[in-house]
Amino acid sequence: xxxxxxxxxxxxxxxxxxxxxxxxxxxxxxxxxxxxxxxxxxxxxxxxxxxxxxxxxxxxxxxxxxxxxxxxxxxxxxxxxxxxxxxxxxxxxxxxxxxxxxxxxxxxxxxxxxxxxxxxxxxxxxxxxxxxxxxxxxxxxxxxxxxxxxxxxxxxxxxxxxxxxxxxxxxxxxxxxxxxxxxxxxxxxxxxxxxxxxxxxxxxxxxxxxxxxxxxxxxxxxxxxxxxxxxxxxxxxxxxxxxxxxxxxxxxxxxxxxxxxxxxxxxxxxxxxxxxxxxxxxxxxxxxxxxxxxx
Numbered sequence: 001x002x003x004x005x006x007x008x009x010x011x012x013x014x015x016x017x018x019x020x021x022x023x024x025x026x027x028x029x030x031x032x033x034x035x036x037x038x039x040x041x042x043x044x045x046x047x048x049x050x051x052x053x054x055x056x057x058x059x060x061x062x063x064x065x066x067x068x069x070x071x072x073x074x075x076x077x078x079x080x081x082x083x084x085x086x087x088x089x090x091x092x093x094x095x096x097x098x099x100x101x102x103x104x105x106x107x108x109x110x111x112x113x114x115x116x117x118x119x120x121x122x123x124x125x126x127x128x129x130x131x132x133x134x135x136x137x138x139x140x141x142x143x144x145x146x147x148x149x150x151x152x153x154x155x156x157x158x159x160x161x162x163x164x165x166x167x168x169x170x171x172x173x174x175x176x177x178x179x180x181x182x183x184x185x186x187x188x189x190x191x192x193x194x195x196x197x198x199x200x201x202x203x204x205x206x207x208x209x210x211x212x213x214x215x216x217x218x219x220x221x222x223x224x225x226x227x228x229x230x231x232x233x234x235x236x237x238x239x240x241x242x243x244x245x246x247x248x249x250x251x252x253x254x255x256x257x258x259x260x261x262x263x264x265x266x267x268x269x270x271x272x273x274x275x276x277x278x279x280x281x282x283x284x285x286x287x288x289x290x291x292x293x294x295x
Contacts, residue, residue, distance in 0.1 A: 002126040003244070005125055005126040005138070005139050005142065006122055006123065006125055006126065006244060006254060007240055007241055007244050008142060009122060009125045009139065009141050009142055009145065009202075010122060010202065010237075010239075010240030010241075010243070010244065010254075010255075010258055011236070011237040011240045011241070012142065012145040012146055012149055013145050013198045013202050013207065013210055013236075013240075014210050014214060014233070014235075014236025014237050014239060014240050014258075015149055015233045015236060015237065016145055016148050016149040016152055016194045016197070016198070017033075017194055017198070017207060017210035017211045017214070017236065018210065018211075018214045018215055018218075018229070018232035018233045018235070018236040019149075019152050019153075019156065019229055019232065019233065020152060020187065020190050020191050020194055020211070021033070021210070021211040021212060021214065021215035021232065022215045022218065022219075022225065022228050022229050022232050023163060023167050023187055024187075024191065024211065024212075024215070025212070025215045025216055025219055026167045026168065026219075026225075027167055028084070029084065029088075030211070030212045030215075030216070031085070031088050031208075031212075032071065032074065032088060032188065032191055033191060033195055033207060033208045033211035033212065034088075034092065034208045035070055035074065035088045035089075035091060035092035036067045036070050036071070036092075036191060036192050036195045036196075037195055037207060037208055038092045038093075038095070038096040039066060039067070039070040039091060039092045039095035039096055039099075040062075040063035040064075040066045040067050040070070040095075040099075040195075040196060041066075041095070041096055041098075041099025041100065041102075041103070042066055042095055042098045042099035042102055043062035043063045043064070043065055043066030043067070043069075043099075044062055044063050044066075044099070045062075045099055045102040045103055045106065046062055046066075046102070047061060047062025047063070048062075049102075049106055050062075060144075060196055060197070060199070063196045063199070064192055064193060064196045066095065067191075067192030067193075067195060067196055068188075068189060068192055069095075070091055070092065070095060070192070071185065071188035071189070071191070071192060072185070073087075073091045074087045074088055074091050075087075075184065075185070075188070077090065077091065121203070121255070122141075122202050122203075122254050122255045122258075123254055125139045125141045125142070126139055127139075128140050128141065130143060141198075144197045144198075145194075145197050145198055147197070148190075148193050148194050148197040148198075151190070151193065152190055152194065155186065155190065159183065159186075162178050162183050163183060163187065164225055165178060166178060166180050166183045166184065166187075167225075168225075191211070194207070194211075195207050195211075198210075202255040202258070203255060206255045206256070206258075206259055209258075209259035209262060209263075210236055210258075210259070210262070213239075213259065213262040213263055213265075213266050214232045214233075214235040214236040214239065214262055214265075215228070215232045216266060217231070217232070217235050217262070217265055217266040217269045218230075218231035218232040218235060220266075220269040220270060220273040220275075220276045220277070221269055221273055221275075221276075222275075223275070235262065235265055236262065238261075238265070239258050239259070239261045239262035239265060240258050242261045243255075243257040243258030243259070243260065243261040243262070244257070244258070246260070246261060
């Protein structure tokens, strides 16, 4: 049964990250997930100082709040003339440094180190469960990530056209009356919620892999957004299943193997994609040269 919960958690995380990751890749903001995963550290520490306990809900709320602050600051710096990648780098390094300082100052005698707040272990998911009226209703991570995925699907169902236009052509979206800034912050909020909800399952650092690698792989396979999202989810879920099998075979980190498999699938797509693959591109170039030579 533990195998089922681990694979299910990996698939849920891959699905949630894969959907929002597609929009991040299209907007060339793939590293926003990395920024959020580091910058939420001060929120976790502040939540601990206020609540006086390591209760997961309090820390998640603190992390989510700082995650939203992070995306706001990134956008504000970018609108002020700072390049997008520089904005991401400045915000997440500064906030992460503040978090490290807070940890060293106020939590020296408490088990709240960087490993505790930044790295999760998916193997422990089956034993961290929720009870409702004395009945075990399943792992906390499954419910947390599942709710985040349900929220993403609901908003995507309601506003798919708006998200799509804002991602491909913000100027056109503004011209037809779509509030571009609102949907930008809504997307960034979903990224923040997804990242924070996945902390206790695959860990914040590995969430970055699920946010970037499956969507980037899907981007190489199709030029239609709907298919890209479907491919991204499928690749992420396949990485979860195959990664668990690889981890069992090698007796290695489960989450690490999941991302390693995703990276392997990306490499295969990079080489053999019919439209963007390196090998097919080389073959097309040789055919064009032969055709010109023959003519």
